[in-house]
Amino acid sequence: MAAVRSSSIAGVTPADVVTPASAGEVADVLRSTTGTVVPVGAGTKTGWAAPPSSCDLLLRTTALDRVVEHVPGDLVVIAEAGVPLATLQAQLAEHNQMLALDPPEPGATLGGIVSANASGPRRLRYGTVRDLLIGVTVVLADGTTARSGGKVVKNVAGYDLGKLYTGAHGALGVLVSTTWRLHPLPAAAGTVTVPVADAAEAGKLADLLVRSTLTPTAAELRWDGAAGELVVLFESIPASVDAQATAAIELLGGGERTHEPPPWFGERPAGGVVLRLAYEPHALPRVLTALPADASGTASAGTGVAYMSVPADTDLASLRAAIAPYDGSAVVLEAADRSVDHWGPVPDSFRLMTRVKDQFDPGRRLSPGRLLGGL
Amino acid sequence: MNDADRASPRTLELADRLRAAIGAAKVLTDPAQLRTYECDGLEAFRVRPGVVVLAEHRDDVVRTVKLCAEAGIPFVARGSGTGLSGGAVPVADGVLIVLSRLRQIVDVDPDNARMVVEPGVINLWVTREAAPHDQLYAPDPSSQQVCSIGGNVAENSGGAHCLKYGFTVNHVMGAEVVLADGEVVHLGGRAPEHPGLDLLGAFVGSEGTLGVVTEVTVRLLRVPESVQTMLVGFHSVADAAGTVSDIIAAGILPAAIEMMDALAIEAAEAAVQCGYPEGAEAVLVIELDGPQVEVDEQFEHVETLARARHAFETRIAADAEDRALMWKGRKSAFAAVGRISPSYYVQDGVIPRTRLPEILASMSTLADEANLRVANVFHAGDGNLHPLILFDDAVPGAPKAAEDLGFAILDLCIEAGGSITGEHGVGLEKKSKMAGQFTPEDLDTMQLVRCAFDPNGLANPGKLFPTPRLCGERPGVRTADTAPDPALGEVF
Numbered sequence: 001m002a003a004v005r006s007s008s009i010a011g012v013t014p015a016d017v018v019t020p021a022s023a024g025e026v027a028d029v030l031r032s033t034t035g036t037v038v039p040v041g042a043g044t045k046t047g048w049a050a051p052p053s054s055c056d057l058l059l060r061t062t063a064l065d066r067v068v069e070h071v072p073g074d075l076v077v078i079a080e081a082g083v084p085l086a087t088l089q090a091q092l093a094e095h096n097q098m099l100a101l102d103p104p105e106p107g108a109t110l111g112g113i114v115s116a117n118a119s120g121p122r123r124l125r126y127g128t129v130r131d132l133l134i135g136v137t138v139v140l141a142d143g144t145t146a147r148s149g150g151k152v153v154k155n156v157a158g159y160d161l162g163k164l165y166t167g168a169h170g171a172l173g174v175l176v177s178t179t180w181r182l183h184p185l186p187a188a189a190g191t192v193t194v195p196v197a198d199a200a201e202a203g204k205l206a207d208l209l210v211r212s213t214l215t216p217t218a219a220e221l222r223w224d225g226a227a228g229e230l231v232v233l234f235e236s237i238p239a240s241v242d243a244q245a246t247a248a249i250e251l252l253g254g255g256e257r258t259h260e261p262p263p264w265f266g267e268r269p270a271g272g273v274v275l276r277l278a279y280e281p282h283a284l285p286r287v288l289t290a291l292p293a294d295a296s297g298t299a300s301a302g303t304g305v306a307y308m309s310v311p312a313d314t315d316l317a318s319l320r321a322a323i324a325p326y327d328g329s330a331v332v333l334e335a336a337d338r339s340v341d342h343w344g345p346v347p348d349s350f351r352l353m354t355r356v357k358d359q360f361d362p363g364r365r366l367s368p369g370r371l372l373g374g375l
Numbered sequence: 376m377n378d379a380d381r382a383s384p385r386t387l388e389l390a391d392r393l394r395a396a397i398g399a400a401k402v403l404t405d406p407a408q409l410r411t412y413e414c415d416g417l418e419a420f421r422v423r424p425g426v427v428v429l430a431e432h433r434d435d436v437v438r439t440v441k442l443c444a445e446a447g448i449p450f451v452a453r454g455s456g457t458g459l460s461g462g463a464v465p466v467a468d469g470v471l472i473v474l475s476r477l478r479q480i481v482d483v484d485p486d487n488a489r490m491v492v493e494p495g496v497i498n499l500w501v502t503r504e505a506a507p508h509d510q511l512y513a514p515d516p517s518s519q520q521v522c523s524i525g526g527n528v529a530e531n532s533g534g535a536h537c538l539k540y541g542f543t544v545n546h547v548m549g550a551e552v553v554l555a556d557g558e559v560v561h562l563g564g565r566a567p568e569h570p571g572l573d574l575l576g577a578f579v580g581s582e583g584t585l586g587v588v589t590e591v592t593v594r595l596l597r598v599p600e601s602v603q604t605m606l607v608g609f610h611s612v613a614d615a616a617g618t619v620s621d622i623i624a625a626g627i628l629p630a631a632i633e634m635m636d637a638l639a640i641e642a643a644e645a646a647v648q649c650g651y652p653e654g655a656e657a658v659l660v661i662e663l664d665g666p667q668v669e670v671d672e673q674f675e676h677v678e679t680l681a682r683a684r685h686a687f688e689t690r691i692a693a694d695a696e697d698r699a700l701m702w703k704g705r706k707s708a709f710a711a712v713g714r715i716s717p718s719y720y721v722q723d724g725v726i727p728r729t730r731l732p733e734i735l736a737s738m739s740t741l742a743d744e745a746n747l748r749v750a751n752v753f754h755a756g757d758g759n760l761h762p763l764i765l766f767d768d769a770v771p772g773a774p775k776a777a778e779d780l781g782f783a784i785l786d787l788c789i790e791a792g793g794s795i796t797g798e799h800g801v802g803l804e805k806k807s808k809m810a811g812q813f814t815p816e817d818l819d820t821m822q823l824v825r826c827a828f829d830p831n832g833l834a835n836p837g838k839l840f841p842t843p844r845l846c847g848e849r850p851g852v853r854t855a856d857t858a859p860d861p862a863l864g865e866v867f
Binding site for chain 2: 071072073074075076096117127128130131138140144145146147148150151152153154155156157158159160161162163164166167168172183184185187207210211212213214215236237239240243244276278279280281282283303304305326327328329331343344346347348349350351352353355356357358359360371372373
């Protein structure tokens with residue numbers, strides 16, 4: 001295994017860096033050391049969790065880079081955690097298949113995407129990591145290698161630990177391998193773009209879409225704090241894309257038909273404090289109104305998720321309180337100020353989360369401090 | 376009635392405390408009344424509980440669980456009792472908490488496409504409530520007219536339409552859970568994401584071993600513009616299985632692809648006269664849904680693929696009534712088998728779809744060797760097998776032979792890289808098979824979750840895991856007992 005130069009993680013500089021090339025090597029690292037370990041893939045989303053309270057060792061998974069098994073007829077692929085999503089997609093595309101996840105971070109690895117629970121616009125149709133990940137192998141803090149799930153989509157044997165590791169930022173174990181349900185690549189695509197005058201109109205258009213029989217793959221709102229535009233993406237057979245785009249223009253009272261989504265589509269906002277907001281989908285206009293006037297970013301209509309850049313001096317506690325009635329939350333993805341409250345208030349299940357963490361990692365050596373509530 | 380039928384003094388004392396806490400009418404200890412609750416849908420396993428609690432409110436559950444925790448007496452939650460793996464079989468001398476009276480629909484929220492229901496609400500009621508808003512609840516187990524949402528959450532139930540829409544876990548957004556010490560927690564919610572660990576994802580499908588669900592928030596889907604169902608008859612099982620693979624390979628994702636073999640067709644015809652193609656060795660029921668234009672074009676494609684595999688009859692349902700009849704044959708198949716055999720035993724296993732023809736042939740060989748008939752009804756698109764093993768329980772040794780054949784079929788599933796259960800759960804029946812599918816390390820890691828949720832092992836003990844581990848003990852050291860001895864009390 002190769003040692004590479006040190007690099008920092010959310011502002012914390014590790015004492016050492018390792019890049020193990022197999023599950024066995026990951027286990028050896030965890031067995032032969034006792035200090036704190038922060039696992040990381042390509043490092044494209046290290047700001048998505050709170051800074052670690054300690055990092056003796058940065059464990060890069062980028063050398064776990066093999067696509068282990070792809071059976072096109074089963075629509076299933078097994079790939080190691082360090083495989084970049086883009087690399088996997090290119091291989092799958094040769095068989096007219098895809099992993100239906102589209103987080104935009106360039107170079108992001110499968111393990112990093114699972115650990116950060118990253119998704120993109122197409123979650124409206126395909127869901128997120130928890131809907132597509134059907135098996136995982138992790139190495140626990142004590143070096144135990146354990147698998148859950150399997151390589152068939154329909155499988156209810158045992159606890160589905162893949163869901164527990166999703167979004168856990170490596171705090172329960174180091175992901176070494178992932179198994180996914182795949183989808184066929186759609187044959188055609190088309191978009192409809194509609195201008196949006198204000199928050200109320202954004203809500204109205206989103207409601208019209210989700211209550212209709214149209215089946216868009218994504219419906220993304222670009223928001224500049226007061227107005228924006230809605231881009232509805234259809235991906236299907238050509239006849240269906242045409243019919244649905246025409247129907248969407250009629251339903252939404254206008255709109256322009258284009259073949260390609262605009263450049264901002266699926267990209268994260270940058271600058272200031274970047275937030276991922278989640279809320280009851282129907283609350284979209286009220287969430288937009290609760291944001292500072294100079295917020296900008298995107299919201300996925302129909303799902304209840306938005307990515308927004310807000311000014312660095314935004315009062316996050318007040319914003320969180322304002323969207324709480326809609327089961328809303330605001331998680332920091334990017335902030336210059338490392339002391340910012342990343343996750344917000346803890347829910348009534350927090351003590352249970354703590355017990356889970358302490359079972360998996362009794363020494364609190366994996367990604368310490370990165371999770372909600374300083375776990 | 377002998378002494379063995381009676382609950383122990385400890386449990387009877389708990390029953391008295393329960394009566395004082397939640398009302399005497401909700402607490403049963405009369406052995407004759409308890410008999411109803413001895414088993415779930417898998418009647419081979421029967422255990423008389425010490426006490427049955429007919430909970431009517433969340434607080435009844437909380438008080439019951441707290442009193443169980445204080446007394447160190449295990450409890451099992453039960454919904455409609457339709458499970459097929461013995462997951463709701465009581466613990467001897469323990470408490471059975473029946474949730475079927477918790478059947479309020481708490482909130483219907485079509486704007487957010489959510490519904491909040493109590494656990495005893497029947498699966499089909501959710502879709503019925505959603506229908507006026509052109510919405511539906513996707514998971515549709517064959518027992519959907521009687522099974523409860525709480526049971527669906529415990530088992531992560533599937534159904535014919537999970538090929539396209541996924542399982543219960545993909546449609547449950549939130550749950551109120553009573554933990555084994557009586558603490559109430561809320562996992563997930565109405566929003567699509569929440570900060571912190573996804574405990575809901577681990578809870579769904581945990582077969583009652585992590586706590587008792589008292590309220591469930593589900594996601595509703597828009598009713599599709601078009602739903603069309605096609606019945607296709609084949610002269611061979613291999614051609615039907617090949618057609619399934621061809622459809623998937625063509626990039627088509629039907630809402631459902633169900634398959635029945637000749638014996639299953641014979642049974643269904645005898646029971647419900649569903650009018651399946653005469654002389655078919657196998658039929659496929661294929662359902663496509665979505666925008667009309669998509670459904671039309673894809674059905675043409677499917678028909679071409681089926682013809683290429685020598686399908687001798689393809690019939691598209693003319694109307695909703697016709698479609699219902701096609702499904703009636705499929706959904707009644709389990710019960711229908713009772714008409715052609717004195718007894719039957721249903722198994723549930725999963726294989727990678729591409730291995731279907733080969734595994735079906737192996738199953739047939741195994742059945743011949745065991746001198747038993749097997750009717751096959753299954754979710755072919757998912758590779759989810761449901762062999763129905765026919766036997767005569769008047770013949771000595773026949774039930775055991777049927778069970779052995781079922782387990783041999785599960786071994787085929789494991790060898791093929793599949794699973795010992797696609798939707799019925801592990802329960803009591805298949806816990807020994809977990810060790811075939813998972814390593815001791817895999818199972819120990821799952822038990823870490825169990826120890827976090829329920830360190831004293833009081834929630835549905837003796838299920839799911841082949842060898843329970845006491846929390847706090849070192850991995851690798853296991854107890855021989857299948858359930859913790861209540862006399863041990865604190866196990867740390």
